[in-house]
Amino acid sequence: MEASKKRQSEMVQEISGTNPLKCMKCGKCSASCPAYEKMDIKPHQFVSYVINEDVEALAKCDSLWVCLSCFACVERCPRDVKPGKIVDAARQLAVRQKGGSYLVPDEIPALVDEDLPQQLLVSAFRKFRR
Amino acid sequence: MKYSYYPGCTLRTKAKKLDDYARASAKALGFELEELEDWQCCGGVYPLSSDEIGSKLSSVRALNEAKVKGQELVTLCSACHHVIKRVNDDMKNVEDIRTRANNYLKLDEPYLGETEVLHFLEVLRDKVGFDEIKKKVVNPLTGRKIGAYYGCLLLRPSDIIAFDNPENPTIIEDFIRALGAEPVVYPYRNECCGGYISLKDNDLSKKMCNTVMDSAKGFEAEMLVTACPLCQYNLTKNTAGGVPVIYFTEILAEALGVKEEVDA
Numbered sequence: 001m002e003a004s005k006k007r008q009s010e011m012v013q014e015i016s017g018t019n020p021l022k023c024m025k026c027g028k029c030s031a032s033c034p035a036y037e038k039m040d041i042k043p044h045q046f047v048s049y050v051i052n053e054d055v056e057a058l059a060k061c062d063s064l065w066v067c068l069s070c071f072a073c074v075e076r077c078p079r080d081v082k083p084g085k086i087v088d089a090a091r092q093l094a095v096r097q098k099g100g101s102y103l104v105p106d107e108i109p110a111l112v113d114e115d116l117p118q119q120l121l122v123s124a125f126r127k128f129r130r
Numbered sequence: 131m132k133y134s135y136y137p138g139c140t141l142r143t144k145a146k147k148l149d150d151y152a153r154a155s156a157k158a159l160g161f162e163l164e165e166l167e168d169w170q171c172c173g174g175v176y177p178l179s180s181d182e183i184g185s186k187l188s189s190v191r192a193l194n195e196a197k198v199k200g201q202e203l204v205t206l207c208s209a210c211h212h213v214i215k216r217v218n219d220d221m222k223n224v225e226d227i228r229t230r231a232n233n234y235l236k237l238d239e240p241y242l243g244e245t246e247v248l249h250f251l252e253v254l255r256d257k258v259g260f261d262e263i264k265k266k267v268v269n270p271l272t273g274r275k276i277g278a279y280y281g282c283l284l285l286r287p288s289d290i291i292a293f294d295n296p297e298n299p300t301i302i303e304d305f306i307r308a309l310g311a312e313p314v315v316y317p318y319r320n321e322c323c324g325g326y327i328s329l330k331d332n333d334l335s336k337k338m339c340n341t342v343m344d345s346a347k348g349f350e351a352e353m354l355v356t357a358c359p360l361c362q363y364n365l366t367k368n369t370a371g372g373v374p375v376i377y378f379t380e381i382l383a384e385a386l387g388v389k390e391e392v393d394a
Binding site: 014015016017034035037038065066068069070071072074075085088089092102103111112113115116117118119120121122123124126127128 | 329
């Protein structure tokens with residue numbers, strides 16, 4: 001069951017606590033992003049997708065999983081739009097649906113090595129699933 | 131001076147040395163870290179969503195325990211510091227989160243963000259003072275060229291973390307200088323290492339880590355120091371190597387002459 005397009009856009013704004021209309025499309029967020037090349041939808045485009053009420057596209061894009069919330073975009077945005085918080089809110093909408101997880105526990109044993117810190121696993125669990 | 135201390139999950143396991151060197155150094159510098167009795171994992175990343183309450187509660191419990199003891203709360207791991215400091219800001223300034231968290235916890239007295247959260251480096255800078263540390267150095271690290279790796283968690287968002295200038299930080303460089311070594315300033319010291327992405331997309335973490343490492347090598351750093359176990363892991367595992375990445379507490383313990391007793 002999905003909310004209307006308008007409501008989904010409102011939900012992203014509520015969860016993220018941002019106002020995408022403040023964006024002046026300078027592109028500094030995308031220019032700052034260390035994961036830019038791996039993003040199918042770029043940080044500055046996230047803002048436009050929310051304004052255009054197309055959250056469905058955001059909730060299934062790959063960028064949700066490569067954004068690391070490093071907050072370079074948030075820190076450097078001259079209009080305080082906080083694109084990283086918008087990406088994270090779209091990620092929340094994805095993982096809050098059954099089957100929306102990007103990581104399942106059964107994958108873990110093959111991915112870990114002896115030195116891997118616990119911090120990595122707890123962080124990945126918090127970001128990649130609910 | 132006695133502080134409440136929150137070590138966090140990784141400092142009890144894979145990053146035990148980060149913790150051991152800090153405790154020994156604190157003793158040498160004359161302050162005490164009193165570990166919280168009942169701390170729980172911070173979760174590693176701060177839950178950004180305004181409607182996420184449950185995942186913020188472990189931080190509130192730690193903050194409240196320090197408040198009850200009347201102590202400032204010291205953290206060491208960058209991730210724990212980031213999460214606890216941001217949750218504290220929520221409890222102080224975000225009415226909705228503060229109300230819902232308190233309604234759930236029903237503490238003897240509501241927690242309203244009273245506790246002061248300090249990173250171990252802030253204790254060194256603001257409480258002990260780098261000049262004092264300099265006086266207590268017995269093995270100055272003369273001639274060593276050491277780069278600081280800040281990463282993202284200690285610096286951003288700067289309005290809440292309020293640790294240092296987010297684009298041109300100096301605290302770790304000043305720390306390195308106090309130990310007698312030469313700090314190496316390189317441009318990528320405040321860029322992300324890839325964090326937990328190394329689990330699912332190792333190539334992306336490799337690319338990010340190599341950018342940082344190439345930048346540090348270009349400025350002739352012989353060693354990098356960090357406060358974050360995950361940065362230490364990524365920068366070590368996901369680069370060609372050549373420049374060791376160690377915890378900042380290790381060079382502190384070395385300079386203060388307490389490293390051997392920890393290693394023994």
